[in-house]
C-alpha cells in the first residue's frame with residue numbers, strides 16, 4: 001500500500017497567505033504598529049505558570065497572529081500535543097514515546113504507556129533520589145573511610161551535563177553552600193584535572209550520569225575518576241561508597257563496578273536534552289534539597305498544563321514557537337538571541353543550545369523527504385548587561401535581523417543597593433531602543449555633526465519577546481525550561497520534523513573512534529582519509545609527544 005505523505009507545510013493556504021502578508025510586514029515599522037494602536041501591548045501579552053510573555057515588540061499584527069494560529073491548526077498541533085502527552089511513539093525514527101512531561105506529573109496521576117504506569121515508576125525513582133540526597137545532605141552517607149561527603153562531582157556530557165550545570169547555577173541561591181559541586185564533561189583531561197585538583201577523595205562522590213552509559217567522554221572520565229579515587233583509597237571496595245550512577249543501562253553500570261543499588265534509573269522515553277528533571281537531576285536535588293527539587297517539578301508541570309490546555313492565542317509556548325517560524329521562514333532570520341538579565345542564568349543560553357538545536361536542526365521531514373523550508377535557527381546568548389558591551393552593536397546596527405528573548409525578574413535574590421533596578425532598567429531600555437531606534441532627524445536635533453548622523457542613527461524595528469517572572473525560584477526555572485521545551489515542539493510540528501532524535505551527532509563519533517585507533521597504532525596508518533585530514537593527522541602524530 002502506498003504511504004500517505006502528509007501535505008508539505010508550504011502547501012497549506014495559511015503558509016501562502018503568510019508569505020503574501022509578509023511582503024506588507026517587511027516594510028512596516030514597529031513605530032507605526034505602536035503609534036496607531038494604543039491597546040497593542042495589553043493585547044499582545046499572555047501569562048502562564050508564573051511567567052508573563054510580552055510579545056508586542058514583534059513585527060506582527062493581529063492578522064499575522066491569526067494566520068500563524070491557522071497554520072498551527074492546519075498542522076494539527078492540538079492532535080500532536082495530545083499524542084505526546086498520551087505517550088504515543090511520536091519519536092518515529094527511534095519508535096519511542098516522548099514523555100518528559102511524565103517526569104513531573106503529580107503522584108496522584110496515572111499514565112499507562114506500553115502497559116506500564118509510568119507515574120508510579122517516576123515517583124519510585126524520585127523517592128529513592130530523595131532518600132539518597134538526604135543522606136548526603138545530613139552526612140549519614142559516609143565515604144569508605146567514614147568521612148561524610150563534601151564534594152559532589154557530576155560526570156556526564158550533553159543532556160547529562162548541561163541541564164545539571166545550568167540548574168545548579170540558576171538555583172545556586174538555594175544550594176547547600178557547605179558542599180562543593182563540580183561538573184566534568186569534556187574529554188579534555190584538563191576538565192577532570194581542574195575539577196578535582198583541590199578535592200579530597202575521601203570526601204568526594206562521583207555521580208556518573210549517562211543515559212546510555214556508553215558515551216566515550218563520560219566513560220573515559222568515569223574510569224579516570226575511578227583510578228583517581230583508588231590511588232588514594234586503594235581498595236576496590238571503596239568504589240561503592242564514592243560512585244553512584246544515573247542511567248537507563250543497568251548492565252553497563254554494573255560492569256563498570258557500580259552497585260545497581262546505587263543506580264538511579266530513567267527510561268528510553270526521556271531524551272537526553274529533556275532529562276534535567278529526571279534522575280539526571282540528582283546533583284541538583286543534592287544541591288537544592290528534595291523539597292526545592294519537587295517545587296521545580298511543579299513549575300515544569302504548571303507549564304505543561306498551560307501548554308496542554310490554554311487556547312493557542314494565549315498559549316506561551318505556542319506563541320513563541322510560531323514566532324520562531326515567522327522569523328525563520330518569512331524574514332529569513334538565522335538566529336535567536338536569548339538574553340537573560342540575571343547572572344544566575346548565565347548557563348541558560350548554553351543549555352538552550354542543545355535543547356533547541358539538537359531538537360530542530362533537521363533536514364528531512366518525518367517521512368524522510370527533504371524539508372522545503374529552513375528549520376531550527378541558531379540559539380545563542382549571554383546574560384545582560386554584559387552582552388550590551390560586546391555584541392549588541394551588531395543587533396542594533398548590523399545588517400541581520402535577530403529576534404531576541406529578554407528574560408528578567410521583579411526581584412533579586414541579592415538586593416544590593418540599586419543594582420537590580422539598574423539591571424532591569426537596562427533590559428527595558430534595550431527592548432525599547434531595538435524596537436523604536438532613533439531616526440536621523442532625532443539624531444540631528446540632538447546636535448550631532450552631519451558626518452556622524454548616519455553612524456548614530458538607529459533603524460529600530462528589531463523584534464523581541466520579554467519574559468518576566470517575580471523571582472528566579474525553583475518553580476519558575478521549571479516553568480521556563482518547559483516553556484522552551486514546548487516552544488521547540490511547536491516549531492518542530494510546523495516543520496514536520498522529528499524533534500526527538502539526533503542522528504546528526506553519530507557520524508563524527510564513529511570517525512573519531514577510527515582515528516583514535518589509528519593514533520594508538522591499532523589500525524594501519526594512512527587509513528582511507530581525504531588528503532587534508534591525512535595531513536593533519538600526520539602533523540599531530542609527529543608533534544604530539546613532548
Ligand SMILES: O=P(O)(O)OC[C@H]1O[C@H](O)[C@H](O)[C@@H](O)[C@@H]1O
Nearest residue numbers: 158159160210211212215272505
Ligand atoms: O547521556 P548519554 O547517553 O551519555 O548521552 C549524552 C549526550 O550525547 C549524545 O551524543 C547526544 O548528542 C546527546 O543528546 C546526549 O545528551
